[in-house]
Amino acid sequence: MSSLAMKTDEARERLDDLVTKVAEGSPQVLRNNFGTEAVLVSKQYFEKAESLIKSRLLSGGYAGEEESDLERELKNVRSQPTPSTSGRKQSGG
Secondary structure, three states: OOOOOEEHHHHHHOHHHHHHHHHOOOOEEEEOOOOOEEEEOOHHHHHHHHHHHHHHHHHOOOOOOOOOHHHHHHHHHHHOOOOOOOOOOOOOO
16 A cells, blocks of 8 residues: 555545556555545455454454453343333424
8 A cells, every 4th residue: 555645636636546546456545634544445345354353353353362341341231122212202392
C-alpha cells in the first residue's frame, strides 16, 4: 500500500481509476482537508478481512486461554432475555 495519501479532491476526479486500482489489489489511502485518513479497498478484500475479524473475535483467539472481562460481559448480556417493547408507553399527541 502506498504510504502517500491522496487528497479527497483529487480522488473525486480520479474515482474510476481508483476503483480499478483497488479492484486489482492496490488499496488507496485518502486524506480529507482535515487530515483524516481512510483506506479504499476492494469489496473482495473487505469481505475477506471482515470474515477473518469476525472469526477471530468469535473464537476468542484475540485473548489468552483465560476468559477476559469482555468475554464474561458478552456471556452475561447474551444470557439475559431480550427487552420487550410491548410494555412501553407509546407517545401520542
